[in-house]
Amino acid sequence: MPSSSLFFFLSFVALFSALGVVLAKNPVHSVLFLILTFFSLSGHYLILNAQFLAAVNIIVYAGAIMVLFLFVIMFLNLNADTEPHKSALSKVAAAVAGGLLLVVMVAALRDVQPGTTYNAGVFNSQIGMVSQLGMILYTKYLLPFELASVLFLAAMVGAVMLGKREVGERNF
Amino acid sequence: MIELPTLGWQSIVILVVFGVSLLIATYCTYAERVIAAFLQDRVGPDRAGPFGLLQPLADAVKLFTKEEFFPAGANRALFIMGPCLAMITALMSSAVIPFGNVIQFGNNVFNLQGIEVNIGMLWIFGIVSLGVYGVMIGGWASNNKFSLLGAIRAGSQNISYELAMGMSLIAILMISGSLSLRDITLQQSAAGEWHFWNIVKQPLGFIIFLVCAFAETNRTPFDLPECETELVGGYHTEYSSMKMGLYLFAEYVNIFVASAVMSVLYFGGFNFPFQYELRDWLVSNQAWELASAQNLISVLGLLALFGKIFAFIFFFMWVRWTLPRFRYDQLMRLGWTILIPLAIFNILLTGGLLLAGVIDFGVIK
Numbered sequence: 001m002p003s004s005s006l007f008f009f010l011s012f013v014a015l016f017s018a019l020g021v022v023l024a025k026n027p028v029h030s031v032l033f034l035i036l037t038f039f040s041l042s043g044h045y046l047i048l049n050a051q052f053l054a055a056v057n058i059i060v061y062a063g064a065i066m067v068l069f070l071f072v073i074m075f076l077n078l079n080a081d082t083e084p085h086k087s088a089l090s091k092v093a094a095a096v097a098g099g100l101l102l103v104v105m106v107a108a109l110r111d112v113q114p115g116t117t118y119n120a121g122v123f124n125s126q127i128g129m130v131s132q133l134g135m136i137l138y139t140k141y142l143l144p145f146e147l148a149s150v151l152f153l154a155a156m157v158g159a160v161m162l163g164k165r166e167v168g169e170r171n172f
Numbered sequence: 173m174i175e176l177p178t179l180g181w182q183s184i185v186i187l188v189v190f191g192v193s194l195l196i197a198t199y200c201t202y203a204e205r206v207i208a209a210f211l212q213d214r215v216g217p218d219r220a221g222p223f224g225l226l227q228p229l230a231d232a233v234k235l236f237t238k239e240e241f242f243p244a245g246a247n248r249a250l251f252i253m254g255p256c257l258a259m260i261t262a263l264m265s266s267a268v269i270p271f272g273n274v275i276q277f278g279n280n281v282f283n284l285q286g287i288e289v290n291i292g293m294l295w296i297f298g299i300v301s302l303g304v305y306g307v308m309i310g311g312w313a314s315n316n317k318f319s320l321l322g323a324i325r326a327g328s329q330n331i332s333y334e335l336a337m338g339m340s341l342i343a344i345l346m347i348s349g350s351l352s353l354r355d356i357t358l359q360q361s362a363a364g365e366w367h368f369w370n371i372v373k374q375p376l377g378f379i380i381f382l383v384c385a386f387a388e389t390n391r392t393p394f395d396l397p398e399c400e401t402e403l404v405g406g407y408h409t410e411y412s413s414m415k416m417g418l419y420l421f422a423e424y425v426n427i428f429v430a431s432a433v434m435s436v437l438y439f440g441g442f443n444f445p446f447q448y449e450l451r452d453w454l455v456s457n458q459a460w461e462l463a464s465a466q467n468l469i470s471v472l473g474l475l476a477l478f479g480k481i482f483a484f485i486f487f488f489m490w491v492r493w494t495l496p497r498f499r500y501d502q503l504m505r506l507g508w509t510i511l512i513p514l515a516i517f518n519i520l521l522t523g524g525l526l527l528a529g530v531i532d533f534g535v536i537k
Contacts, residue, residue: 026247028247028250028309028312032250032309035305051289051290051291052291052294055291055294055295055297055298056294058298058301058302059294059297059298059301062298062301062302063298063301063302063334064301064331064334067301067304067305067308067327067330067331068327068331070305070308070309070312070327071308071324071327071328074308074312074320074323074324075324129290130290130291130351
C-alpha cells in the first residue's frame with residue numbers, strides 16, 4: 001500500500017475516533033476511542049519514519065496514562081444518572097474557550113506551506129531514529145530537556161505529597 | 173528454490189511464530205497440570221491419549237461446547253472485546269523476538285525472526301503495557317463487583333511493576349547501546365566468550381525483571397487480579413466458554429513471550445556454548461562448507477533458545493505450585509518501595525561499573 005493511502009486511512013481513523021471521544025455517551029467508550037486515536041497518531045509517526053516516537057507514544061499515553069484514566073472512570077462509575085447538571089453559563093464558557101483554541105490552532109497552522117521547507121535532497125530519513133534523537137536531545141536541546149525533567153520531578157514530589165498518609169490516618 | 177521477496181519470507185515466519193506460540197500455550201496447560209501433579213505427588217492427567225497428551229484437545233472441545241453466557245446488565249460489545257484484546261496483545265509481542273541466527277540457501281539469507289526493527293525492546297515493552305486493557309475492559313464490562321475489583325487490581329499492579337521492569341531494561345540498554353533484540357543477542361555471541369551472557373553483567377537487573385515478569389503475566393505469587401479466595405474468580409468471574417479459554421490462553425502465551433524475552437536479554441538468546449568452535453571444527457576437520465556449518469549452528473541455536481524458554485516456563489510453573497499468594501498491600505509495597513529503588517540503584521551501579529571499566533559496552537564481534 002502506498003504511504004499516501006495509508007496516510008488517508010490513518011487520518012480517517014484518527015478523525016473518526018477523535019469525534020468518537022467527544023460524541024460517545026459512555027465515558028469508558030470515550031477512553032477507548034482516545035486510545036484508538038493515539039494508535040492512529042503512532043501510525044502517522046511510523047509513516048514519518050519516527051519509530052521511537054511512535055513506540056514511546058504508545059507506551060506513555062496508551063500504556064500508562066489511559067490505563068489510569070480508565071481506572072478512575074471505572075472507580076467513579078459515571079453514567080447518565082450521576083452526571084451533574086451543567087449550567088448554561090458553563091456550557092457557553094466551554095464553547096467560547098474551545099472556539100478560541102480552534103482560532104489559535106488555525107492561526108498557527110495558516111502560515112505553514114508544505115513543500116517549501118521540505119527538501120528531498122537534503123532530508124535525512126534517519127532523523128527519527130533513536131540514536132539521532134538522542135544526539136539532538138543531549139546536545140542542541142539539552143537545557144529544555146533537563147528543565148522538563150525538573151518539571152517531572154516537581155510533579156512527582158507533588159503526587160507523593162498528595163498521596164502521603166496524614167497523621168492518625170490508616171490505610172488498612 | 174523459489175526466491176521469496178523479503179515480505180513473503182517474513183510473513184511466513186510470522187505465521188510460524190503465531191502457530192508455535194499457540195501450540196506452546198496449548199501444551200503449557202498440559203505441562204501445568206503435569207508439573208502440579210508432580211510437585212503434589214499425584215498422577216495428573218493421564219486419560220486422554222498416551223500420557224494424557226490429548227488433554228489440551230479435550231479441554232478445547234469442552235470450552236467450545238460450553239454455554240455462551242452474558243451476565244445481566246453487561247456491556248456486550250466490551251464484554252466480547254476483553255478476551256479478544258487480551259489474546260491479541262499476548263500474540264503481538266513475539267513478532268520481534270529473534271528465534272535464530274541467519275539461514276543461508278545459496279545467495280539467499282533469511283532471518284529466523286518475524287520483523288527486525290531497531291526498537292524491538294520498546295515494541296515488547298509497549299505491547300506488554302497494553303496487555304492490561306483486555307483484563308480491565310473485560311472486568312468492567314461484566315457488571316460485577318468482583319470482576320471490577322479484579323480489573324482494578326490488575327490495572328494498578330501492571331502499572332506499578334512496569335516501572336521497575338522498564339528501569340531494569342534501561343541497565344541492559346546502557347550496556348548494549350541498542351534497542352534491537354537481534355543486536356543484543358549478537359553482542360552475547362563472541363567466539364570463546366560464551367560465559368559472558370548479560371546475566372553475568374546484570375544479575376540484579378535480571379532478578380528485578382524476573383519478579384516483574386511474574387507480576388505482568390499475573391502469575392502466582394502475584395495473581396491478585398484472579399484471587400479466588402477474595403474475589404471469586406477476579407476479572408473473569410462472569411466469563412464462560414471460549415471467552416474464558418482466551419483469557420487462560422493469553423496468560424500462557426504471555427508466559428511464553430516473557431520466557432523468550434528473558435532468554436534473549438539475559439541468557440544469550442540463540443547462542444550456545446562452543447558454537448564457533450563446533451562450526452570451525454566442522455569446516456576444518458569434516459570439510460563442511462562454511463554456509464552449511466553456519467546453518468547447522470543456526471538450527472542448533474534455535475533449539476537452544478527453545479530449551480532456555482522451556483526452562484523458564486518450567487520455572488514459572490514451579491513457582492506457582494511452591495509459593496503462596498502475596499497480600500495486596502505486600503504486593504504494592506514490594507513494587508514501589510523495594511523493586512523501584514533497587515532498579516534505580518542498579519542503573520547507578522551499572523553506570524559506575526561501565527565508567528570504571530569493570531564491564532564493557534556491548535560490541536557485535
